[in-house]
Amino acid sequence: VLAVLSLAPPTLPLKVYSDSEYTIKVAMGTYQMKANPDLWEIYRELSRYRKQLPAFEWVRGHAGQLHNERADELAGLGAFNRDRSAYDKWQASQAPEAHNPVVATPELTALRTNVQLLKTLFDTLDSATSRVSSTERDFINDMTKRLQKKSFVPSEKQSKWIKGLVAKYKVQ
Incomplete structure (x- = not known):
């Protein structure tokens, strides 16, 4: 910065x-x-x-964002005093901080599907008269946008809220 x-x-x-x-x-x-x-x-x-x-x-770190990955590389090289071979050896290691990709788990795939189902339902209901609160509607709209990014993983709290809405509105 x-x-x-x-x-x-x-x-x-x-x-x-x-x-x-x-x-x-x-x-x-x-x-x-x-x-x-x-x-x-x-x-x-x-x-x-x-x-x-x-x-x-x-931006989520270690998620394939080109410029962020380059910044991490430059920071890593700096940490190894520009010793490219030492940096490459660390990158090839199994150190979790060297490799932290977002993996599309079955649970994440199910959450994405459920958010889309909730959005479809909410979009069909009149916002002025429906039992869906504006907070719930805003949350699902936000989650829909965020989950379009492959690098986004909902927090535990967000996941629980999505699961609660799925149960409340009986979608699946």
């Missing part, structure tokens, strides 16, 4: 993609900084030169 703030022209809009929710939340001011105060001071100083603050978008 500091590198792009240093390089990007301050008059142009800037969008930063990051797999670090902490970084995004601190940068946007929605979370209090807990580490690296020296780096956050540099971030604030560089931000003052910008016409508008950067926009941030979270």
Whole structure:
């Protein structure tokens, strides 16, 4: 983030993609900084030169997003002091942090199907008179969009809510 703030022209809009929710939340001011105060001071100083603050978008790490994978590679090379063979050896290892792809499990496939069934049902019911709350409707619309991305995996809480709605509205 500091590198792009240093390089990007301050008059142009800037969008930063990051797999670090902490970084995004601190940068946007929605979370209090807990580490690296020296780096956050540099971030604030560089931000003052910008016409508008950067926009941030979270991307799932290790999920095949091209630029995020490249950033991970560069960070890994930095951690190994640019020793490509040591980095490649680590990448080839079975270390979980080296390999963390999203696997389409039967449960995830079932959740995707159930969300689509709920969306179809909700779309057929009049929002003004139906027993479906606006919160439920908004949640299913959001889950429909998120589940279109192969890299998205619902949290345990989201999964439980989907299962509860499936039971409540008797879809399957």
